[in-house]
Amino acid sequence: METAEIARRFLSFFEKNGHTVVPSASLIAEDPTLLLVPAGMVPFKPFFLGQRTPPYDTATSVQKCIRTKDIEEVGKTSRHATFFQMLGNFSFGDYFKEKAIPLAWELVTTPVEDGGFGIDPDKLWVTVYLEDDEAERIWREVVGVRPERIQRMGMEENYWSMGVPGPCGPCSEIFYDRGPEYGAEGGPQADENRYIEIWNLVFMQYERGEGGDKTGFPIIGELPKRNIDTGMGLERLASVLQGVDNIYETDIIGRVLRRAAELTGTRYGDDSDQDVMLRVVADHVRSAVMLVADGVKPGNEKAGYVLRRILRRSIRNLRLLSGSDTAFLHELTAVSIDAMKDIYPDLLDKADVIHGVIDTEEKNFAETLRAGTALFGRVAERTRAEGGSVFSGSEAFQLHDTYGFPIDLTLEMAAEQGLSVDESAFRELMQKQRETAKADARAKKLGNADISLYAQLLEGAGATDFLGYSDSRSESRIKGIVVDGAASPAAREGERVEIVLDSTPFYAESGGQLADTGTLSVDGRGLVDVEDVQKPLPGLFVHRGTVRSGEIALEDTVHASIDTDRRHAIERSHSATHLIHSALRNALGPTAGQAGSENRPGHLRFDFTADNALGGERLAEVEEEVNTVLARDIEVQTQERGLEEALRMGAMAMFGEKYGDRVRVVEMSDYSVELCGGTHVPSTARLGIVKLLGESSIGSGVRRVEAAVGADAFRRLSRESALVGQLSEQLKTPREELPERIDAMVSRLRTAEKEIERLRAAQVLQAxxxxxxxxxxxxxxxxxxxxxxxxxxxxxxxxxxxxxxxxxxxxxxxxxxxxxxxxxxxxxxxxxxxxxxxxxxxxxxxxxxxxxxxxxxxxxxxxxxxxxxxxxxxxxxxxxxxxxxxxxx
Missing domain, CATH: 3.10.310.40 (Diaminopimelate Epimerase; Chain A, domain 1)
Known part of the structure; x- marks a missing residue:
């Protein structure tokens, strides 16, 4: 049974049993405590924690997951993988053990022709928590599993919690017996290599306290609602149903692995070390494809570092396997996209961008390897010459910071030359580099409050009603006040404050558009200067500022008013960004996808994917096209549509953005049609003029253009004209002849400098x-x-x-x-x-x-x-x- 069919059957079975099918969330976690989604239940975590009310009582999903904790074990075992998919069914206070257990058994054992997975019940064993008599009874009396096939295990194996105070509960797992050739008889307690877990059912019914991690924590009491959280690894189940030894030999991953072997002239199964490298390549290429598809770009921080690390491990393994520096990733990326398209059809639409990002990283890493390996060789040689055996942490940091070498690559190369690396010094330097950026980001995005406080505000006050598309003023009610990171009933003059309103005209920073500023006033009693607005959780607008005078209190009615001049200037920049995006795609093709932006009053920056610089001539053509289009005075129309409908009409979705079922479409005739939640000018003529200020590289395969808009663009042009006039007067040269005159002066200066250097060197050697x-x-x-x-x-x-x-x-x-x-x-x-x-x-x-x-x-x-x-x-x-x-x- 193919992997795509396994996923389809799972969702179909639970949909027929009353569950809402929920699409996979992005790999980029919304939870600020996580980098990437590591488990199928993560998108539902706010429901389990009681932070948000679920829109359904039961759900089922196939969730994309990434785990990097055991990345060094990938390929060495049959179970570890970076990217994997988790099949799950969930109950939020609806059914419990009495339904979850029979449903799992039914799907696993129902014959294939009747819609199930058709696994022989005699191949299955079950484990329950030591004290969970109820689960054991259901397995034995309701499902009919023989008592000798049910084994009890302790908290380490069969009890779930998140490692911190909160929900917890016992687990029950289904194991598949692979046969005597894989190990000893006796069930999961005897040999977990022979008996492999295929399904874990978590019965979330208690609340745990402080202490311990996986064991040893106190149980405080029962949860108000009992929940079900189950997980079944799609790849692991596929290996069972397809009769192969491990996940790397299943239909999807196996296709990538076999093609990697063909391209490198090797054979899978001939050599254990070689097999590990082929498995690493197969896993990492597929993981990279899925990360890029969700908007991750290679970088030196956070998710970008994860992507860069797995891509570079793949490239290095491919070079070791083939003995050459041939570029293989483009072909392997194509194989992976084709293998995964039945489960994720959107990969075909994103194929050009995925190829562009991965191809560029492979090309850049080839240059990195040449430069970085030379530096590594010099340092390693010097270390040995001085009688040392430790590669310095500062040199490892330079390799990382200057050449983009992941530390694990430096560790591998050092080990190959009999050296260790001073990792503690490297980590200390990395930490120093990050501290300022982290502090700034946290202060800007989350203030001083813990994310759980925002969750409580959202649960208590509900989502903020955004009025800013049509209104610049409103009367709103204060639903939450935060002072010094804690909820407060009031705030007084001089205090820094965060305020949640039931409705607001203030735009919260998102999609590259900066937040509105303005004031909140309470008649005759208090005035707040709003300096920033953020959305720490979807739907929750947090207004940050200072109480200028008086005081404010919960449930006060406030007059909310934005700075309209600033808003209009930002709107001009935002609309200009859309035009520049379209012009760049016309110049470079569809691979010129957006990779970030910032729209502020009078100025914008736009990041896009591209292998090479535009060059002055092409940049001028983009600028001319944008100004030609805006001069046509095109009406800017916005309307809400269903996501699928919007995509069918050709609307561009921003790579890596998350969209709901209903989206906002911004149209500028047929020149630009994009999904966008920002605010815009009513017509393009309102932009006045757009002046591109330059283009630069900001990372591997990502470039940036900056532009001035409206009055700022005019002032920029005026200053440049005055400067050119001064140069023309000083050099006694007409404006149009200045480039040739300056080139000639620079050429003469360089010639003179070289002659001076030659004479000086000759003088030195004379000694x-x-x-x-x-x-x-x-x-x-x-x-x-x-x-x-x-x-x-x-x-x-x-x-x-x-x-x-x-x-x-x-x-x-x-x-x-x-x-x-x-x-x-x-x-x-x-x-x-x-x-x-x-x-x-x-x-x-x-x-x-x-x-x-x-x-x-x-x-x-x-x-x-x-x-x-x-x-x-x-x-x-x-x-x-x-x-x-x-x-x-």
Whole structure:
């Protein structure tokens, strides 16, 4: 039975049994405590916690999941996978054990021809929690499972909680017996390799307290409502129903694995290490496809880092398997999309963008590998030359920060060369880099309040009614006040405050559009300056600001008023973003998808996927097209439609955005049709003018254009015109001839700089003869140890040292050690001739001696090495240390 058919049957069975079929949520978790969705119940977590009221009593879903905790185990076992799908059925205070258990057994054992999975009941075993007599009785008396096939297990195996105070309850699991060739008899208690879990039923009926993690916590009491949360791994069930040994050999993942073997000229099953690499590739490519489809882009933080890490692991494994640097991911991505399309048809619509993102990352990583591997090799060589075995944390951080090397790749490469990595120093540097960004993001998005407080406000006050599409003012009622991170009945003058209203004209920051600002006033009693509006939870508008005067209290009626001039300026920027998006797609094709934006008064930035820079000429064409379209005075129409209807009419959905069943469509004739929840101008002529300010790269395969809009664009053009006028006057050159005149001036300047550099280098090298004459004997070697002439660059220092060494010949050991201080940082270069090397003197070791005195490091080969430090005052001391080491050799 194919995987897609398994998913279809599961949903169909529970739909027939009264469950609402809920589409999979995005892999990007809405829960701010999670990065990605790791389990099928996560989208329903607010319902289980009582934070939100579910719109249905029972539900069923096939949920996309990503787990990276055990990424190093992927491919090594038959069970671990990064991306997987969880089949689940859920009850929110409706049915409980008495219905959940028989439903599970019915679906698993019903013959295939009758719509079930057709598993032989004699192949199944059941586990229950030690003290769960009720579940054991239902399995035995209602379902008819033989008592010897029911085993009781402890909290570690058969009790569920989230690891923190909250809902919990016993579990019951169904296991499939794979047969005696896989292990010992005796059920799950005897061998979980032979008996594999296929379905877990969680009976959520208690509340747990503090203490312990998986065991040892106190049970406080019963929940007000008893819930059902079940999960069955689709891939694991597929391996059972398809009669294969592991999930990597099932129809979907197996297709990617087999194609990877063909492309790399290997065979699956011939070599265990090779098999692990092929399984890693198959898992990671599919995971990458699904992450990109949900809007994740490769990066160095959060979900972007997860994507970058698995893509780069795939690329490196493919190179090791094939022994070449051939690009394979495009072909494997196509295979994965085709294999998954029956379950997720939207992958076909997103195929161009998915290919664009993954192809670009593969191309960029090829360049990263070349540059980063060279740096890694230099550091590794220097580490060994200095007698060390630990790759420094600062160098690992540089590889990550500058070259995009994931730390796990550095760890793998270091291990291959017999080195360890100072991970603690690396983590400390990473943490320092993140602290400021995290603090800023948390302050902006969530203020100081815990997310659970917002959930309580949403549950108590309900969703905020947004009036801002038509109104700039409203009379609203205060439903929640937060001061210093805690709910408060009132707020007084001078206090920073967060306010929830029952309705609001204020737009909350989203979709790239900045929030409105304005005021909330209570007649004769209080005034609040609103500085920002955020939506920490869907439907909840939180107005953040300061009480300017008086006080406000819960249930007060307030006059809410936005700054309309600011709103209109933002609207002009937002509408311009839509036009720029369409113009870019016309210029670059459909792969130029939106990757982020910001719309603020008079200015916008728009991020899009592209392999290469637009170039000045094409950028000018995009700007001209946008201004031509806006001058046509096109009416901007907005209307609400069903999501499927909107997509059929050609509306562009923003990649990675989450949409409900009803969406808002913004149309500018047929030139631009997009799904968008933001606010816009009534017609394009209101934009006035759009001036593109430039284009730049902001990451792998992602570029950014910035633009000024309206009066800001006019002021920008006015300033530029004045500047050009000044240049024209100063250079006595007509405006239209300025580019040629400036190019000629720059060319002459560069030629002069090169000539000055050549003369300076020649002057430095002229000193080689006199420097060589100053050689002194230390032990059996002739040694030159002195500072280079003032102004010597690092490159010239190396040439000078080699020249001096050459003048001293090969008849006896020669060591030349010289220092320079370019840009206020000391550099030391040491060269040893062949006779010196035969005598056991190595440049790499000597440069380590000097560099340590200078407060730095260095390394190189036995014949020449270079190092440096931070203490220029110890140059003479460093040279004397080299002389002493040579004398003692």
């Amino acid at each position: 080689a003869g006199s420097i060589a004459e100053g050689a002194r004997r230390h032990g059996s070697a002739l040694v030159v140890a002195q500072a280079a002439p003032e102004g010597t660059s690092g490159d010239d220092l190396r040439k000078l040292v080699l020249d001096v060494r050459g003048r001293l010949g090969e008849d006896e050991p020669v060591v030349v050690a010289m220092t320079a201080v370019p840009k206020d940082r000391p550099v030391v270069v040491i060269a040893v001739n062949k006779a010196g090397q035969k005598a056991g003197v190595k440049a790499g070791e000597l440069v380590g001696v000097a560099a340590r005195v200078l407060g730095g490091g260095g390394g190189g080969k036995p014949d020449i090495a270079q190092g440096g430090g931070s203490d220029a005052g110890k140059v003479d001391e460093a040279l004397r240390a080299v002389e002493a080491r040579v004398a003692s050799a």
